[in-house]
Amino acid sequence: MSALLTIAGLTAHYGDFQALFGVDLTLDQGQTVAIIGANGAGKTTLMRAITGVAKVTAGSVRLAGEEITRSPAPDILTRGVAMVPEGRKLFPSLTVEENLLIGAHARRGNGFWTLERIQTLFPILKERRLSPGTALSGGQQQMVAIGRALMSNPQVLLCDELSLGLAPVVIKEIYAAFPQIKDSGTSIIVVEQDISQALRVADHVHCMMEGRITLSGRPSELSRDAIHDAYFGVNHA
Amino acid sequence: MSRSLSPLIALFALAVLYALPAIxxxxxxxxxxxxxxxxxxxxxxxxxxxxxxxxxxxxxxxxxxxxxxxxxxxxxxxxxxxxxxxxxxxxxxxxxxxxxxxxxxxxxxxxxxxxxxxxxxxxxxxxxxxxxxxxxxxxxxxxxxxxxxxxxxxxxxxxxxxxxxxxxxxxxxxxxxxxxxxxxxxxxxxxxxxxxxxxxxxxxxxxxxxxxxxxxxxxxxxxxxxxxxxxxxxxxxxxxxxxxxxxxxSVIDWTAFVIFITVIGGIGTLPGPIVGVVVFYALQRALADYGTIYLIVLGCLGIAVMLFARRGLWGLFTDRTGIDPLPLRHRPPRVAKPSHSA
Structure with a gap:
């Protein structure tokens, strides 16, 4: 396995406020990495820095060896980093199908993910294809958002807080699609507050607190206590 | 039936319009x-x-x-x-x-x-x-x-x-x-x-x-x-x-009337301007002898449409009847390769 995405010493600011402090992270080809942490830990900022939305003040992001730090957001998307944004952000005047089709806007050439394959992954999206995107339930909207990101045939799929505001059974249904997404060769970074869900899907977990990665490891290597400490910043000395 | 008829009606209307200078x-x-x-x-x-x-x-x-x-x-x-x-x-x-x-x-x-x-x-x-x-x-x-x-x-x-x-x-x-x-x-x-x-x-x-x-x-x-x-x-x-x-x-002739036509016909719909221009012309004809009252009526109609039919007369029509001969819905592009889905 080779590193597909390499993040080194990534630092980001919102004005005077420093949100990321030298974050290091690698994502291998075909790997799923989870980033967990409480509100305000810097998880979303990290996603925004990778996709070129947040301002990076130091450090680098490399995709397959190529520097993409500070590239314009549309370029990063075309090169193969797509994001499922927090809150889904579907287009209300577009149908479910159109919401998926617009995901292919930045796409270059053919790839594995087509409209049909996404409708096979989430059959409900075929059934409701002519409904307005925002007429769907929260979970179904999340499926549209994931499908829309996949339509660009990304090498790296970033998922920001997929489980936010969804019932546990719906969250389970959405994560059930992950093995198929992984099988397509797409590498995934999920940002989650739902720790148990993150541990279930990820090959590697990073815990963030106050803009730093405080704990990393394979899910099997991490004890509940260690995660608890890293998540809440409690020190059991 | 309306689906197969409407292109025929449109073609006929177009032929009449093109023949008009002769007849x-x-x-x-x-x-x-x-x-x-x-x-x-x-x-x-x-x-x-x-x-x-x-x-x-x-x-x-x-x-x-x-x-x-x-x-x-x-x-x-x-x-x-x-x-x-x-x-x-x-x-x-x-x-x-x-x-x-x-x-x-x-x-x-x-x-x-x-x-x-x-x-x-x-x-x-x-x-x-x-x-x-x-x-x-x-x-x-x-x-x-x-x-x-x-x-x-x-x-x-x-x-x-x-x-x-x-x-x-x-x-x-x-x-x-x-x-x-x-x-x-x-x-x-x-x-x-x-x-x-x-x-x-x-x-x-x-x-x-x-x-x-x-x-x-x-x-x-x-x-x-x-x-x-x-x-x-x-x-x-x-x-x-x-x-x-x-x-x-002239901002009145080339933009204000044009905005009025689009708004009453149905802004953001393709047939909207066509409906709007017909209504505008009919009003202009009917009220030609009344001077400034004409402009007042146009203004009132514009306000009424903006308040009660925000997508214009055409939007009102499609909402009520469900008929839309020029749908703007997007279909997936046809793929030449055979599909692999089940």
Whole structure:
């Protein structure tokens, strides 16, 4: 396995406020990495820095060896980093199908993910294809958002807080699609507050607190206590 | 049944419209020419404001520039008026580049006012152009219409006077421009770019995050509509035969009425401007003898539509009946390869 995405010493600011402090992270080809942490830990900022939305003040992001730090957001998307944004952000005047089709806007050439394959992954999206995107339930909207990101045939799929505001059974249904997404060769970074869900899907977990990665490891290597400490910043000395 | 019938009805109507100069009196052809001019302008404004979210109040700039470029081509360069019309379109599109550079820095109401200001600057600048009559304007040289390409042929074909043949020619060109606008808008809006525009209308930031470039798309619509508006302005002034800065850059004639037509017909719908122009013309006819009351009625109707039918009369119709002969829904592109799905 080779590193597909390499993040080194990534630092980001919102004005005077420093949100990321030298974050290091690698994502291998075909790997799923989870980033967990409480509100305000810097998880979303990290996603925004990778996709070129947040301002990076130091450090680098490399995709397959190529520097993409500070590239314009549309370029990063075309090169193969797509994001499922927090809150889904579907287009209300577009149908479910159109919401998926617009995901292919930045796409270059053919790839594995087509409209049909996404409708096979989430059959409900075929059934409701002519409904307005925002007429769907929260979970179904999340499926549209994931499908829309996949339509660009990304090498790296970033998922920001997929489980936010969804019932546990719906969250389970959405994560059930992950093995198929992984099988397509797409590498995934999920940002989650739902720790148990993150541990279930990820090959590697990073815990963030106050803009730093405080704990990393394979899910099997991490004890509940260690995660608890890293998540809440409690020190059991 | 309505689905299979509506294209036939449309084709029949179109055939009648094209045959009109041969079967109807010249006054009617001239009347319809005026309606078609407003229709073309309304379709352009609808694309700008209804689909690209660019509420311009400066469209008269393109009408005026188109008209003046056409006059310059005829009077100063001695070209055929029809070549002048094309030059008018090109001149308007060229003018749209610096105008966009300025106006695209502004948003919403500021964009509207900004475009209006630019249009007025263009009007003031043109009225300094002494070779074309300055502030008092100028007329086409006598016999210009007679020497226009195709006029002789039409004259023989329809067996009418030269002036009527020239009217028929400009009428056909304006009708063709309207049809071309309708077809081009339909194709454009159903394309990937049209889907991008719709996404931008919903949420510009989210659209950017899926790789849609709002600036590029809006600029493309702005330039293309400037071109078509310039063509339309130039063609309109061939028929008027006389141009003044105030008439060519009139915000009332070329933008205010056009906004009214689009809003009552149905902004952001393709057939909206067609419905709007028919209603506008009917009102104009019915209220022609009542002077200012006419404008008051237009204003009240505009307000009523904005309050009670925000997608205009056409939107009201499709909502009530579910009939939409020009749906803008996007279908997935046809893939040549066989599908692998179960």
């Amino acid at each position: 109807a009196p010249r006054a009617m052809v001239q009347d319809l020419f005026g309606i078609l001019t407003l229709l073309v302008l309304a379709m352009n404004w609808n694309l700008l404001a209804g689909f690209a979210g660019l509420v311009s109040v400066g469209q008269q700039a393109f009408v005026g520039i188109g008209a003046y470029a056409m006059f310059a081509a005829i009077i100063l360069m001695g070209l055929d008026p029809l070549v002048g019309v094309v030059i008018g379109g090109i001149a308007a599109a060229v003018f749209a580049v610096p105008m966009a550079f300025f106006a695209f820095r502004l948003n919403g109401a500021y964009f509207a006012i900004g475009t209006w200001v630019v249009a007025d600057i263009a009007r003031l600048a043109i009225s300094q152009w002494k070779a074309l009559g300055g502030g008092t304007g100028t007329s086409l040289p006598k016999g210009t219409a007679k020497e226009m390409a195709f006029v002789d042929g039409i004259k023989e074909m329809l067996d009418v006077s030269t002036a009527a043949a020239a009217d028929a020619l400009t009428y056909w060109l304006m009708l063709s421009l309207a049809v071309a606008m309708l077809v081009a808008s339909y194709i454009f809006l159903r394309s990937r770019m049209g889907l991008g525009l719709q996404a931008i209308r919903d949420n510009e930031n989210a659209a950017r995050s899926v790789g849609v470039d709002p600036l590029k798309l809006k600029a493309a619509v702005f330039l293309l509509t400037a071109f078509a508006t310039g063509l339309c302005g130039a063609l309109a002034f061939i028929q008027i035969t006389r141009v003044t800065p105030d008439a060519a850059f």
